[in-house]
Amino acid sequence: MVRPREFCFTERDFEQVRNLIHERAGISLSDNKRELVYSRLTRRLRATGAKSFEDYLKNFLTGGTSEWEGFINALTTNLTSFFRENHHFELLAQQLRGLAARGSPIRLWCSACSTGEEPYSMAMTVLETLGPNPPVLIQATDIDTHVLAQAEQGTYAAENLTLSEIRLHRFFHKGVGKHSGSVRIRPEVRRLVTFFQLNLLDTHWPLYSSLNAIFCRNVMIYFDKNTQYKVLKKMSQYLDPEGLLYAGHSEIFYHARDFFHLRGKTVYQLSPSKATGMVNQVEQR
Numbered sequence: 001m002v003r004p005r006e007f008c009f010t011e012r013d014f015e016q017v018r019n020l021i022h023e024r025a026g027i028s029l030s031d032n033k034r035e036l037v038y039s040r041l042t043r044r045l046r047a048t049g050a051k052s053f054e055d056y057l058k059n060f061l062t063g064g065t066s067e068w069e070g071f072i073n074a075l076t077t078n079l080t081s082f083f084r085e086n087h088h089f090e091l092l093a094q095q096l097r098g099l100a101a102r103g104s105p106i107r108l109w110c111s112a113c114s115t116g117e118e119p120y121s122m123a124m125t126v127l128e129t130l131g132p133n134p135p136v137l138i139q140a141t142d143i144d145t146h147v148l149a150q151a152e153q154g155t156y157a158a159e160n161l162t163l164s165e166i167r168l169h170r171f172f173h174k175g176v177g178k179h180s181g182s183v184r185i186r187p188e189v190r191r192l193v194t195f196f197q198l199n200l201l202d203t204h205w206p207l208y209s210s211l212n213a214i215f216c217r218n219v220m221i222y223f224d225k226n227t228q229y230k231v232l233k234k235m236s237q238y239l240d241p242e243g244l245l246y247a248g249h250s251e252i253f254y255h256a257r258d259f260f261h262l263r264g265k266t267v268y269q270l271s272p273s274k275a276t277g278m279v280n281q282v283e284q285r
Contacts, residue, residue: 007045009038013053017041020061021075024068025143026201026231028224029075040074069145076144077222078114082163083121085217087265088246092122092213093129095244096136099212100129106136107208109238112219113140113195116151120185122215123192124171132188139207141198152195154185200231210240217266218248225255232256236270244269 017037018029029037041053048067050056060067083089099106106126110119119140126136142148158181161168172183198205200219214235220228236259239245245260245268247253253260253268260268 005038007038007042007052009034009053013057016057017075020057021072022224022227024201025072025076025199026227027075027222028227037075041071044070044074073144073146076147078144078147079218080114080117082117082161084118085249085266088215088217088267089121089125091244091264091267092125092246095213096126096129100135104135106134107211108136108138108213109207109211109215110138110140111198111200111214111216111235113142113148113151114144115147115156116140116154116185116193116195117156118215118217119151119193119195120154120171120189123189124167126192127171127189134192136192137208138193140193140195143197143199145197148195148197154190155179155182156184157181158183200234201227205234205238207238209238210243211238212240212243213246214239214243215246217246218251220251220253221248228253229256232259236260239270241270 014034014037021027021029041056044050044060044067045053045056047070048056048060050060061071096106108122110122113119119138122138123136126134126138130136140151142151155175158168158174161183168183171186171189173186175182175184196206198207216235220231223231232253233256235245244263247266247268249266251266253262257271258273259271261271263269
């Protein structure tokens with residue numbers, strides 16, 4: 001037997017959800033995401049007391065209501081782990097060694113930090129490569145306020161980590177008592193990272209200029225090509241002429257070749273014309 005739905009969910013409701021999340025967060029939902037949308041948003045209907053999807057969409061997502069945060073949080077996907085796609089961190093270590101010779105501050109951005117594993121992996125790579133008190137600033141952002149709060153806390157279940165004993169001992173405090181079974185990021189790692197909310201569709205990004213590296217991995221897969229192009233164009237304005245853009249393993253940016261060209265395995269640099277323009281801007285300053 002098929003259990004009846006708790007809430008009526010029509011094709012019109014689904015289309016409205018698709019339009020709203022695309023408009024607000026750039027996320028493009030395919031037709032096969034109906035059940036995912038229903039499952040995730042029913043929690044918001046219960047939380048708000050909405051009587052139906054039509055009621056929720058009409059009366060709880062109006063103007064500047066705070067429910068937009070819950071709506072976006074419910075529909076974002078946060079799949080991450082420490083040192084995911086490890087070849088990127090090996091390349092980051094090489095990049096850091098070269099940048100350290102310049103003597104100027106190194107600025108990195110993790111553009112979809114989720115629960116913190118990625119920016120903390122970046123910070124651990126910094127400490128392993130440059131030693132204590134490195135001249136490195138890492139900005140870590142996400143649109144989802146819920147995962148940002150978890151990232152700020154920096155606490156993880158030990159059983160879910162696949163890190164070496166050396167890294168666990170060096171970079172984490174082991175929980176005791178009621179916190180047994182969990183680990184927490186050490187202060188020397190945590191102080192390298194600044195977390196804050198950022199929607200990649202925002203017109204203003206409060207980021208450092210001339211970023212040496214941008215980690216934007218497994219983010220663009222949720223955007224359509226037009227949104228990807230707009231976001232990549234904006235990213236190109238923040239990246240140092242010799243900086244690197246780290247992408248996810250299934251992300252290809254050939255449609256934005258006027259801004260970026262492939263340097264290696266899922267790693268991009270500014271296109272030659274774009275890089276020359278950035279150098280000229282720096283010199284003019």
